[in-house]
Amino acid sequence: MLKQKSLAKLLPLTVAAAGFFATAAVADVAPSDVVIVDDNEIPQALTDTAGDAAKGRELAVNRKKGNCxxxxxxxxxxxxxxxxxxxxxxxxxxxxxxxxxxLRVVNYKVLNEDVIMPAFYVNSNKMHRVLKKFEDKTLLSAQEVEDIVAYLQTLTEEQPD
Ligand code: HEC
Known part of the structure; x- marks a missing residue:
């Protein structure tokens, strides 16, 4: 009797833990889990896959994506x-x-609330009241943000006069 009861208590926990570990290894950092440090930076990459600067450049130009x-x-x-x-x-x-x-690509509004620059990786329900199906949508995916960050890192040259 006692044994059965504790097993029943244990089961949901085990299932939850299995689900957690199954997704944690590959999952992107969800917009609501992004950790902002000193209101200035996001040290942790949003995905396990390093950003691709060439793709980032394409995304920056693409009007339907970064439109930078x-x-x-x-x-x-x-x-x-x-x-x-x-x-x-x-x-x-x-x-x-x-x-x-x-941080600047994810959400510039952390630095300047009135900025016209879109927050590219926040849940749209944080910006407006939106239809349920758009609640988890972001303007760019986690990987797209990483690609753009990788591209921005290549922009080390100052603009010629
Ligand atoms: C609708 C206009 C708009 C779009 C689109 C936009 N930005 Fe911005 N961005 C701004 C403005 C305005 C600022 C300056 C804000 C301030 O000074 O507080 C800024 C600031 C920045 C900065 C900081 C620059 C610095 O020298 O401090 C970076 C980096 C940046 N944007 C990257 C991007 C990237 C990458 C994209 C595309 C993915 C993008 N922005 C799209 C308007 C935009």
Whole structure:
């Protein structure tokens, strides 16, 4: 009797633990689990896969993804229009660490509440009241953020005059 009771208590725990370990190894850091340090940086990568700078460059240009060119001058020649709403991104790889760049892409609003730059990795339900099905959606995936951060790190050259 006693044995059965304790087994029943144990079972849900075991199941929960198994579920946790099964996903923890491969899962991305969820937007709500991102740890911001000193209101300035996110030291922990959002995925286990290192960012791919070439993909990051594509994402930065892509209007449906980062669309960074809409607001930033960048060392990218083949796209005519570069916005100037934000500062030039020439040299940001030298001026900021990966952790600092990650925070700026994930959620610049931590630094400046009124910034026009979108928060690319926060749950959309934190920004607006949205339909249930959009609750867990972010503008970029965790891997896309890592790719863009990897690309930004390559921007070490200052803009020529
Ligand atoms: C709608 C306009 C807009 C878009 C789109 C945008 N940004 Fe920004 N970004 C800004 C503004 C404005 C600032 C400056 C905010 C401030 O000074 O407080 C900024 C600041 C930054 C900074 C800090 C630069 C510095 O020198 O301190 C980085 C890095 C950055 N953005 C990266 C990106 C990347 C990467 C993308 C695309 C994934 C992007 N931004 C998309 C408007 C934008």
């Amino acid at each position: 060119l809409a607001c930033h001058v960048m060392p990218i020649d083949e796209h005519g229009f570069h916005g100037e709403v934000g500062p030039s991104l020439w040299g940001v790889g030298g001026n900021y660490s990966a952790a600092e760049l990650r």
